[in-house]
Structures are given as C-alpha cells and as structure tokens.
Amino acid sequence: MNRRRFLGLGASVLGAGALAAVTVPAAARLLAEGRPGRLLSSDLALPEPFQVPLPVPAVLQPVRTDGTTDYYEITQQVAKLEILPGVRTEAWTYGGTFPGPTVVTRSGRAAVVKHRNELPVATVVHLHGGHTPADSDGYPIDLLLPVGSSGAGADQGMSGMPGMQHATGNTVTGERTHTYPGNQRAATLWYHDHRMGFTGPAIWRGLAGFHLVHDDEENALPLPKGERDLPLMLADRAFAADGSFHYPATDAALAVPGVTDDYMNGVLGDVILVNGAPWPRLDVDRARYRLRVLNASNARLYRLELDPQPSGGDALVQIGSDGGLLAAPVTHDALEIAPAERFDLVVDFSRYAPGTSVRLVNRFGSGRTAEVMRFDVSSRQVSDDSTVPDKLSAVEALDASAAVATRHFRFRRSRDDGWTINDDPYQPGRDLARPALGSIERWRFSTDLHHPVHVHLNPFQVLTRNGRDPGPYDAGWKDTVDLWPAEVAEVLVRFTDYRGTYLLHCHNLEHEDMAMMADFTVQ
Structure with a gap:
C-alpha cells in the first residue's frame, strides 16, 4: 500500500479527521516499510542459520489430579539460557525455560495453575485465548508481587502510563492460583505476562509458553499426532554485546513503562527464534506434520512460505485458527500471521523428494529476518496413516x-x-x-x-x-x-x-x- 492510497483510504474509510493524530511525515515514515515497527540490531555476531536442532517445549506434568481437575505449579524465575550458541542470556522464565513448559489440558476438565513469582518484578499471567473467569484472566493491575515483597510499590509504573490515574488491583504476594474451567473446544492457546505498561519487555525477556486444549472431536480426526504434532513459537529478539536481551526501554530498571521514541510503533529484533532457538532445523519424515504456529513477537508481522513450494502449490493446509478447528480445511501458498495469532497447519512432506531441504521463509523480512527455520526431509521409508478430512468440525455460525x-x-x-x-x-x-x-x-x-x-x-x-x-x-x-x-x-x-x-x-x-x-x- 503506497502513501497516497493510504491517505485516501484514511479519509474515505475513517473520515477526514481520523488521521489528524498522525502527521503526514510520520505516516509516510511508518508506511514506507508497509509494516509496523523498527528494527533493533544485535551488538554481537549472529550464528549461521539452520545449525541448531528445533527444541520442543517440555509438557508440564500435574502435581496432582482428582475426578474433575488437574493441578499444576509454575515458578517464575530468572535463568541463564544458551539461546545463541556459546552465549549465556539471562531470561525471565516460566519454570526455567524459554518458552515455558507446555500445559496440556482437556476440554471439560478444569486446570488449576499456581504461579510462584521469584522474579525481581511484579507479574500478571494471562491465558491468551482462554475462556476464563474474570478473577483468573490476568487483569493488568492484578499484580503478583515477588516472594518476600512487602507490597510497597504495588502500583509500580502505573503513574507513568499516559492518561493514567492511580488505580489499585487485586494484588497478592508470592503466589497466585488461576482456575481455568476448561469450558471450551480444543485449541492452541498460550500464556504470557500481562502487567500493565510492561507486557512488551516481559515477553521479550521470556515470559511466554503454550497451553494446548484437546477434546473428543479433535482426537477422533485422523490428523498428525505425537511427534508429528509440533507447537512452533515464532519470536524475534535482539541481543546486547554481553548476550543479554537488548530492548529499548525508556527505563532500564523497568520502573517506568515505555520505549524510546524511535520504537514506539513496535520493536523488531534481528534474530528469529523458533521455540527459543535461532533459525533452527528439524529432520522430518516424508509424512504429514501438524504445525501449531504462534506469533509471539512483540510487533513483527510474518508472511510465511515454504521454499521450495511443493509441486501443485497449496503447501500450507490450514485446519485451525485461534479458537480451534475450522469447519473445513483452507489451503494457502503463503500465510500472514500477526502478533498473538495462531494458525494450525498441516504440511505434507511426502510431496518432496527425499533429501530435500525446505526452508520456512518470511517474505515480510529482509536479510536474516527473511529466514525462519528449515525442514530436512528424510530418505527413510515411514508409514503415515494421517489425513486431512474434508470436514473438520461443526462450527456454529453466529447470526x-x-x-x-x-x-x-x-x-x-x-x-x-x-x-x-x-x-x-x-x-x-x-x-x-x-x-x-x-x-x-x-x-x-x-x-x-x-x-x-x-x-x-x-x-x-x-x-x-x-x-x-x-x-x-x-x-x-x-x-x-x-x-x-x-x-x-x-x-x-x-x-x-x-x-x-x-x-x-x-x-x-x-x-x-x-x-x-x-x-x-x-x-
């Protein structure tokens, strides 16, 4: 979309005054790239792509169960992680890993998740996509203060929010329990920090993880399962010279919210991580795989394609969206995914010759950010009884x-x-x-x-x-x-x-x- 068309649409669609808040030079600069955000470059040498095997987040086991409910515990803690090969990065984590452990639940069964905060800052946990009672949803001023905190500074940073007045939420110290009743269909969800004014730096530093919901309808379908059902968390990051996460916060101590002026339209990193690994690779069978793709980037928009495309196109078969299965599959040659969106895809690697290396690329990126990961197609013979049915789910159409x-x-x-x-x-x-x-x-x-x-x-x-x-x-x-x-x-x-x-x-x-x-x- 060029600048003239944008300004014309702005006047016709939104009304003549709609763009008054954005100066013409600012609008031209922001639209020159056609996408949001500004690139923040790393201050250390970056690794070559496709050297690191794709990690798969561990599944969190319940600490106990009963007839209706599964109980989980997660400790929010600082951890030193090797994200870039040979470099140690201090991260804020759920359970000591980035991404955090995957919570797997079942529709109709409640999940009770107790979070313990051993970080140096207050947090708020939101289950994104969760159909959740308000007191467990993660309202942005319902703070969980660190263990041992006195409670002073519970409104930390709020006074710095534009237009904010003093507000007090349901603040607790040390631990908070979230109850998720499970009254929703199978879907790919994710949990992340949601503290008001500081969601960006908290997720950038590692506070994000998958939460998968299964149900009988989904399980009855002949879709890829087990090791061929993969969650893929896409996240761009930048790194400082000492290996720490580089982020342009207004206040390095994160006591005052916001980023420096150049990055107010979003922060883009120059390293593309998948499940916390830079430009990873995965050995795949000549079989169908289910890829649960989540964009956990702060601001980056991706246009994903497989390169090379399989003969005949329609490389990406979409079977689900944010809220679970579609009524019927939809095929794409490319897929655009914005921050927080999830797309459930099936890719049939049997359409490629043995030994083919298939890159997942980002057509909205350039240079290193145009690469995402690589799939290396095995030459061994395998069985695959999965299929993608013409009908996936009975999806009610709202009137x-x-x-x-x-x-x-x-x-x-x-x-x-x-x-x-x-x-x-x-x-x-x-x-x-x-x-x-x-x-x-x-x-x-x-x-x-x-x-x-x-x-x-x-x-x-x-x-x-x-x-x-x-x-x-x-x-x-x-x-x-x-x-x-x-x-x-x-x-x-x-x-x-x-x-x-x-x-x-x-x-x-x-x-x-x-x-x-x-x-x-x-x-």
Whole structure:
C-alpha cells in the first residue's frame, strides 16, 4: 500500500479527521516499510542459520489430579539460557525455560495453575485465548508481587502510563492460583505476562509458553499426532554485546513503562527464534506434520512460505485458527500471521523428494529476518496413516441479525505520541462497553496504522473486512484480528458463562504498553 492510497483510504474509510493524530511525515515514515515497527540490531555476531536442532517445549506434568481437575505449579524465575550458541542470556522464565513448559489440558476438565513469582518484578499471567473467569484472566493491575515483597510499590509504573490515574488491583504476594474451567473446544492457546505498561519487555525477556486444549472431536480426526504434532513459537529478539536481551526501554530498571521514541510503533529484533532457538532445523519424515504456529513477537508481522513450494502449490493446509478447528480445511501458498495469532497447519512432506531441504521463509523480512527455520526431509521409508478430512468440525455460525448492539472501537495514535482506543488512553475501571451475559454484539474495529486487535473472554467471528467478505486468514473462531492501516473489520461476539471485567487491546505490545487498551464488563 503506497502513501497516497493510504491517505485516501484514511479519509474515505475513517473520515477526514481520523488521521489528524498522525502527521503526514510520520505516516509516510511508518508506511514506507508497509509494516509496523523498527528494527533493533544485535551488538554481537549472529550464528549461521539452520545449525541448531528445533527444541520442543517440555509438557508440564500435574502435581496432582482428582475426578474433575488437574493441578499444576509454575515458578517464575530468572535463568541463564544458551539461546545463541556459546552465549549465556539471562531470561525471565516460566519454570526455567524459554518458552515455558507446555500445559496440556482437556476440554471439560478444569486446570488449576499456581504461579510462584521469584522474579525481581511484579507479574500478571494471562491465558491468551482462554475462556476464563474474570478473577483468573490476568487483569493488568492484578499484580503478583515477588516472594518476600512487602507490597510497597504495588502500583509500580502505573503513574507513568499516559492518561493514567492511580488505580489499585487485586494484588497478592508470592503466589497466585488461576482456575481455568476448561469450558471450551480444543485449541492452541498460550500464556504470557500481562502487567500493565510492561507486557512488551516481559515477553521479550521470556515470559511466554503454550497451553494446548484437546477434546473428543479433535482426537477422533485422523490428523498428525505425537511427534508429528509440533507447537512452533515464532519470536524475534535482539541481543546486547554481553548476550543479554537488548530492548529499548525508556527505563532500564523497568520502573517506568515505555520505549524510546524511535520504537514506539513496535520493536523488531534481528534474530528469529523458533521455540527459543535461532533459525533452527528439524529432520522430518516424508509424512504429514501438524504445525501449531504462534506469533509471539512483540510487533513483527510474518508472511510465511515454504521454499521450495511443493509441486501443485497449496503447501500450507490450514485446519485451525485461534479458537480451534475450522469447519473445513483452507489451503494457502503463503500465510500472514500477526502478533498473538495462531494458525494450525498441516504440511505434507511426502510431496518432496527425499533429501530435500525446505526452508520456512518470511517474505515480510529482509536479510536474516527473511529466514525462519528449515525442514530436512528424510530418505527413510515411514508409514503415515494421517489425513486431512474434508470436514473438520461443526462450527456454529453466529447470526448477525441476533446482534443486540453495534459498538465502534477506533485504534489511533494520539497527538502526544501515545496510543488510544476511541481517542482515550487506557484507564482501569473505565468501561467502553457493558454487554449482557448471553448476548451477541457486533463490534466494529477501525485503524489508523497497523493494529492486531485482541479480545479477551470469548472468541469472535469476522463478519466483514472493509465492507466486504472476510479475508483469507479470517476463517473460524478468532480472538485476534489483524488490521492493516485504514482498515475496518466487523466481528460478532457472543458473551458466555462469566460476568466481570475483561480487556480489548492492540497486541502490538509497544502499543499496548503505551495505553492502547480498554475495559469491557460483562453484566
């Protein structure tokens, strides 16, 4: 999209005043690359790609179970990890690893996860995509203070948020228990830090992990399973000369939120990590693999392709989205994935000759960031009884005529270089919507620049994009919709099961930390 077309769309789609908050030079600079963010370069030599085997996060075992519930414990702790070969990096971790351990649960069974904070900072845990009671959702000022903390400074950093007034959440010290009832279908979820003003640096330093939900419907399908069902967490990072994570925080001590001015539209790293490893490789059988792809980057948008493409194209068979299985598979030659989105893909490596090296590339990257990982196709003979059925799931289509309200949410940059929804920076306790439990509403999201929009509590279905049909990556139940500059999307949301206050926000983490969030309360 060129600058002239962007400004034209901005006036016609959003109204003549919609772009007033973004100066023309700033808009031109931000759109010159066509994507959000600014590259932060590492200060040490980077390894050659495809040297490190792909790690797979360990599955967390419950500490106990009963007839209805599985109980887990996770300690948030500092750990020295070898992320770049031969280099030690201090990370903030769940359980001592990055990514954290994978929590695997089953629909219909509750999961109770107790977090213990042994980090030097307060944290908040959010299960992204979780259908969760409000007191376990991870409201951004419900702080978990470090073990041994006196409780002083519970509002650390909040006064520095643009437009913020003093606010107090449900703060506890040492440990907090989150209850996830499991009242949702099979899906690829993830958990991450959500402390107000500091989500970006906390996830950048390692606070992220997978949470997979299974159910009977999914298990009955002949999809790839076991070692051929792989979670892939994509995350770009930059490294300082001493091997530490390099991040352009306004305050190195992370007591005051925000990044330096050059990076307010998002931080992009020059190292692409998959499951915490730089540009890894994986030996694969000539068989189908299920790849659960998560974009856990702060701001980077990827356009993923296989290189070479298999004969006949349709290399990536999408079987699921943020909220679980699609009704039927959708084929792609390339896939665009924004921060926080998940795509469940099946790739058939039997379409390649034995010995072929297949790169997963990022067409939105350049130089080293154009490479993601490599699959090396084995020459050995293997059996594979997996298939991708023409019908995957009975997905209910929400009825637009049943919507009882239409609400508008405008995602814009403010004149004072913050980020706003409906022209206001985030303030806890101020609702932008109060939907009724059990109701369906139509929510309309519009943007000035690029914003991946995330809604807590319930997934939604994309109804229209720019007044037309949904886009090629909008199928199924979503909890994050990717909007390019001057786009408009309408979604249908049904609010079920839980009353309380939840969040709507941009999942560009630098935008989120600089106040592009809003509360809504289900009544």
